[in-house]
Amino acid sequence: MTAPETVPVSVLCMERCHLGEGPSYDAGSDTAWWFDILERRLFEAHLETGRITIHDLPVMASALARIDAGRQMLAAEDGLYLREIASGKLSRVAELVGKDGPIRSNDARVHHSGTFWVSTMGRAAAAGAGAIHAFRDGKLSLLFSGLTIPNAICFSPDGATGYFADTRENALYRVVLDPATGLPVEAPAILHKREAAGGLDGAVTDAQGLIWCAIWGGGCVDVYSPRGERLRSIAMPARQPSCPVFVGPRFDRLLVTSAHENMNADARAADPDHGRTFLAEVGAIGRAEPSLRWGGS
Structure with missing residues (x-):
């Protein structure tokens, strides 16, 4: 495997995260959001001005979805919370419960239909305690179970394919979806099995449908085709x-x-x-993150 390529990278935020995760971007306000899961912090970065605000949270949260200009949905250790952006007020709307001991939320991404995929895992990463859920029209349903560290949730631009990984197994999965609902219509199949050092972690797709996946412990972001071919590796x-x-x-x-x-x-x-949190000039174009369906929105 060739060495990762070097691209221009700058530090967006110097504040160190114990476990930085769940970045999302609201194009309407030019604001990036991400979490420090273990320290119960939510970061808000206005990119044009460079202003960064850190919000303390009462729970461990790991990801969020935009609902509209004033509201977000947070995935947290014990459930999904409606968050009012102006006040920071949280209201739990759905419960996340594990069968084999304490869990927490981990990875998440919104399908273009407005369905929110959220993963959970054991607090100590117990084997098989992880799962992926779908939140749609106010209801939470189980999609996949028996995982350990579910990550890399993302979707093809046409909404017909979903991807996710189990970091412990270093396997990236592909699953056929109903584009109208973001729900599976077939069982998942392994798309790529990573054999090199480092684990498949969070991911996002670009406008062409390529999968950009952070490699935990590998110091890079790898790029995969929808056929599972590794096309690029970018040093972090x-x-x-x-x-x-x-x-x-x-x-x-x-x-x-x-x-x-x-x-x-x-x-x-x-x-x-x-x-730390970085901005990289990677020579590719992404796309807007969809908003979550909530209350008819």
Whole structure:
């Protein structure tokens, strides 16, 4: 496997995240959002001005979906929460419960139909305790179970294909969807099995349908075709990149979160940008994140 290519990368946020995750972008307000799961923090970055606000949360949350200009849906350790952007007020609207001990939310992404896919996992990453759920029209349903660290949730531009990974197994899956609902119509099949160092983590698709996946422990973002071919690998300044999203008015920059979870002092010293959040000029174009269907919206 060839070495990752180098592209221009800048630090968007110097604040280190213990477990940075779940970046999303609201094009209407030119605002990027991401989480530090373990420290219960939500980051808000207005890209044009560079202003960054950090919101403390009462729960561990990992991802959000835009509903409209004033509301978001947060995926958290015990459920989904409606969040009022202006006040930060949270109201739980659905419960997430594990069968084999405490869980937390992990990865998530909105299908263009407005259906919100949310993954859960055991607090200690217990084997088989992970699952992926769909939230649609106010109801939460189980899609897939028996996973360990469900990640890389993303969708093809036409909405007919969904992708997800189990980081522990280092397998990227493909599943055929009903484009009108974002729900599966067939069983998932393995699209790509990573054999190299590092784990398949969060992912996003670009306007052409390519899959951009952060490689936890690999210090890079890899790009896969819808057929599972690895097309590119782009170096990141941190060893544990966790999730990408395309940002900016033209969706031509890649925001990538990272983490220092489970890194000792020596590992952190050897990785000086650990836990920071980056902007990369990757020479590709993404697309707007869909809004979640809520209350007829």
